[in-house]
Amino acid sequence: MKLHSDHVEGNLYLKTRRNEFHSVSETDLYFILILVHRGNRHFLLELRGFHIPTAKEEEPMVVRCMHGVALLPCVLVIWSSAAFIVSYIFAVLEGHVVSFVPYISDTGTCIPESGLFGFMISVTAMLGAATMYARYKVNQAQNLRIPFLSYFFNLASLLIGILGCIGMGIVASFQETSVTTVHDVGALLTFICGVAYIFLQSIITIKACPQWSNKETCYVRMTISVISIIAIFPSILFIQ
Structure with missing residues (x-):
C-alpha cells in the first residue's frame, strides 16, 4: 500500500x-x-x-551499523588479559608478590606496577562499558524488528553492567594497601554486578532464540552464568 x-x-x-x-x-x-x-x-x-523502509530494505542498514561492533569484546578481552599479565610479570620481577597464584589486587599495589595496573584496568572498565552499550543497542535494534524483549529489562541489564565497570574503575584508582575499604567495595561491586550482567544477558539470549540466537549459544552462556554464580562466593570470601 x-x-x-x-x-x-x-x-x-x-x-x-x-x-x-x-x-x-x-x-x-x-x-x-x-x-x-x-x-x-x-x-x-x-x-x-x-x-x-521495509524489513528487507532495513536489514542492510542494520548490518552496516553492526560492522566493527564485534571488535569491541575482542579488544576488551585482549586488553584486560594484558593488564593482568603485565602487572603480574612486573610484580614478580620486582619481588613484590609470590609467583604462584597471587591476588590480582596484590599485583597492582606497589610502584612501578601500580601505575600500570591502574591505567590498564581503567581502560578495561571503559572498554567494558562501551561493549555493554553496544550490546544494548544491538538488542534494541533487533527488538524493533522482531519484538522479544522488554525495554526496561534491556536497560536494567545495561545499568547493572555499567555499575560493575564503575566498580572496576574504583579498584583501579584505589590501591589495596592505601584505601582498603574503598578498594574492597569496588571489587565487591565488580563481582556482583558482573555476574548479574552475565546472567541477565544469558536470559536475553534465551529470549532472542531462535530469531537472533541459537540453542548452542544459549547453553554456553547459561553454563558460563552458572559457573560465575558459583565462583562469586569464594571470590567474595577471599576479598581482603
Whole structure:
C-alpha cells in the first residue's frame, strides 16, 4: 500500500495494490505507523515523499551499523588479559608478590606496577562499558524488528553492567594497601554486578532464540552464568 495526501482538501488516502483509494484519519495513520514500527511491515508507506523502509530494505542498514561492533569484546578481552599479565610479570620481577597464584589486587599495589595496573584496568572498565552499550543497542535494534524483549529489562541489564565497570574503575584508582575499604567495595561491586550482567544477558539470549540466537549459544552462556554464580562466593570470601 501507499499513502497519498490530498493537498487540496488535506485528506489522507491509502492506495492498495488494486489501485483502490481508502480514506484514513490521523488516528488510523498513527496505528498504522505503530504496526510498521513493530515489524508488521506488510505494506509500504510513503507519506509526502518520506519513505519508511521495509524489513528487507532495513536489514542492510542494520548490518552496516553492526560492522566493527564485534571488535569491541575482542579488544576488551585482549586488553584486560594484558593488564593482568603485565602487572603480574612486573610484580614478580620486582619481588613484590609470590609467583604462584597471587591476588590480582596484590599485583597492582606497589610502584612501578601500580601505575600500570591502574591505567590498564581503567581502560578495561571503559572498554567494558562501551561493549555493554553496544550490546544494548544491538538488542534494541533487533527488538524493533522482531519484538522479544522488554525495554526496561534491556536497560536494567545495561545499568547493572555499567555499575560493575564503575566498580572496576574504583579498584583501579584505589590501591589495596592505601584505601582498603574503598578498594574492597569496588571489587565487591565488580563481582556482583558482573555476574548479574552475565546472567541477565544469558536470559536475553534465551529470549532472542531462535530469531537472533541459537540453542548452542544459549547453553554456553547459561553454563558460563552458572559457573560465575558459583565462583562469586569464594571470590567474595577471599576479598581482603
